[in-house]
Amino acid sequence: MDTALRMSSARAARAWLTEAKYEFLRLLRTPSFALPTILFPSMFYILFGVLLNGGPPHGYDVAAHLLASYSAFGVMAPGLFGFGVVVAMEREHGLLTLKRALPMPPGAYLLAKMLMAMLFAAIVVMLLMLLAATLGHVRMPPANWIALLITAVLGVLPFCAIGLFIGTRVGAQGAPAVVNLIYLPMSFLSGLWIPLQFLPKFLQQIAPLWPAYHLGQIALSVSGQDGDHRTALHAAVLAGFSLAFFALAQRRLRRAG
Amino acid sequence: MTRQSTRAQLHKVVKRYGAVTALDHVDLQVRRGELLALLGVNGAGKTTAVSLLLGLQRPDEGRVELFDLDPQSLAARRRVGVMLQDAMLQAVLRVDELVRLTSSYYPRPLPLQEVARRAGIEELLPRRYGKLSGGQKRRVQFALAICGDPQLLFLDEPTVGLDHGARTAMWKSLRELVARGCSIVLTTHYLEEAESLADRVAVLSRGRLVAEGSVDEIRAHVAQRRIRCISELNLEMLRGWPEVTQARRDGERLEVVSDEIEAVLRRLLAADPNLRELEVRRAGLAEAFVEITTDAEARTERKEAA
Structure with missing residues (x-):
């Protein structure tokens, strides 16, 4: 075989990074994705965590509590929309087929989107943290801030997998609606908008069914709030969700392409 | 024929979609430095043949080789450039970004300016893909197909939507590529395009290869x-x-x-x-094409009736 046509691993790595960079630029230049993803969690935080926050009536710190649960809410979007809607579009518009015909390094397509989603998650959460530290007067040990950021960046992954699964099943027209139908009710049912203890008993009982609930619990625990501190268990459940949906999507991608 | 001179081939390939046989025992070779035009009416099997050669699909029977390798292997794909008919590229990326992205997949891509010159897109580089006209988009897609300096180029209806000037310019680029030893597989329904460019023509009808040869040989069928x-x-x-x-x-x-x-x-x-x-x-290639495909269809119908 022609050795000149082998690619050095440095060049292959550069191809991955290039793919990720343009995936990020592309979503940054798509206002209908970037603006709601980045701004909605912060807007909610300013509204409910700062402006409508009349002090701690329930015996806990509202500003810190909402920082944790809105972080979980905020990182769902880049995963669900960045994968669900984008993959559905690219599948339908033939871009996925073209990419499959090109010598793109293996996994670059998904890896680029994953890095993009993690970067968006980091931006969303750092913005929330900035608001919490300034306007919300939240005070935590440095380790908690860092742990929350890590939770957010890794916490986007199960939603990438769910998004990917949706993207391989639903057409470009239907994908945004399907994603919203999952995103908004799941956030509510997982106690990310209103703490679970204020929801009906039945909804509290089924909350562990939703991946967002587990992410929310981790976020609360690592930021010193009233999470149940069973972080390892929640992380294992999230990893399970990620693998299951990724495997389902992968099977579908290989078959239908 | 030596193995080096064959860049891609279908060997007794059968591909079925449910009850429909899209390709029926097709043998086809693409040789070094030739432009092979794949002709056939819609549904004749052109697109299926191309997707098998590109490794986008697997054959039900027979063998597909790209540079003597599995068409899905990266080593084979790194020598191939592709322009598909209905691929919508990322609208918000600039043309130079699209070229850089595609170039990053190849071990020895051409310099950006050289790609732009060959595809005639120098002025389009700073513009967003989504803002381009249909003809400009086709030229950008052509640029992406050639940016990796491929030895084999697959072009699916490359000149659809191009005005006369742009089409002539693309034909000129294609001739230059072939002169440098690049092989090209062209599917087109502009017969004059095949007549003017092709070294060899393969005519598909209902999944069968019904004629193959130089333009003159095909014309001689009539x-x-x-x-x-x-x-x-x-x-x-x-x-x-x-x-x-x-x-x-x-x-x-x-x-x-x-x-x-x-x-x-x-x-x-x-x-x-x-x-x-x-x-x-x-008779021109057009008449020959009509006659060959009508004959082939008549034969199939007689066989089916018998």
Whole structure:
């Protein structure tokens, strides 16, 4: 075989990074994705965590509590929309087929989107943290801030997998609606908008069914709030969700392409 | 034929979609430095043949090779450039970004400016893909197909939507590529495009390869030739001549089709001393194509009826 046509691993790595960079630029230049993803969690935080926050009536710190649960809410979007809607579009518009015909390094397509989603998650959460530290007067040990950021960046992954699964099943027209139908009710049912203890008993009982609930619990625990501190268990459940949906999507991608 | 000179091949390939056989025992080679035009009406199997060669699909029977390798292997794909008919690229990326992104997949891509020059997109580089016209988008897609300096190029209807000038420019680029030793597989429904560019033509009809050869060889499938001239000879009399297959009048112009054109010509010239503006023409690729595919379809139908 022609050795000149082998690619050095440095060049292959550069191809991955290039793919990720343009995936990020592309979503940054798509206002209908970037603006709601980045701004909605912060807007909610300013509204409910700062402006409508009349002090701690329930015996806990509202500003810190909402920082944790809105972080979980905020990182769902880049995963669900960045994968669900984008993959559905690219599948339908033939871009996925073209990419499959090109010598793109293996996994670059998904890896680029994953890095993009993690970067968006980091931006969303750092913005929330900035608001919490300034306007919300939240005070935590440095380790908690860092742990929350890590939770957010890794916490986007199960939603990438769910998004990917949706993207391989639903057409470009239907994908945004399907994603919203999952995103908004799941956030509510997982106690990310209103703490679970204020929801009906039945909804509290089924909350562990939703991946967002587990992410929310981790976020609360690592930021010193009233999470149940069973972080390892929640992380294992999230990893399970990620693998299951990724495997389902992968099977579908290989078959239908 | 030596293995080096074959860049891609289908070997006794069968591909079915449910009850429909899209390709039926097709053998096809793409050789070094040739432009192979793949012709056929819609649904004849052109797209299936291309997706098998690109490794986008697997054959049900037979073997597909790209540079003697599995078409899905990266090593094979790094020597291949692709322009698909209906791929929508990322609208918000700039043209230079799209070229850089695609170039990053290849081990030895051409410099950006060289790609732009060859595809005629120098002025488009700073613009967003989504803001371009249909013809400009086609040129950008062509740029992405050639940016990796491929040895084999797959072009699916590359000139659809191009104006006359842009089409001529693309033809020129294609000839340059072939002159450098690049092989090209072109699917097109502009027969004049195949006639002007192709070294070899393969005609598919209902999943079967019904003809293969140079443009001249394909044209020779049609024995008939055509006389056009200005003459006042009576149409009914001409139709009475045994050598004449077809005769018709278009204003003062007369058109006669025959398998034995020399004999007809002698009689015509003898019958009308005032005959002017004589033209004799062999059938073009278009006529040959129609005849080959109609014949093939008739044969299939007879077989199915039997």
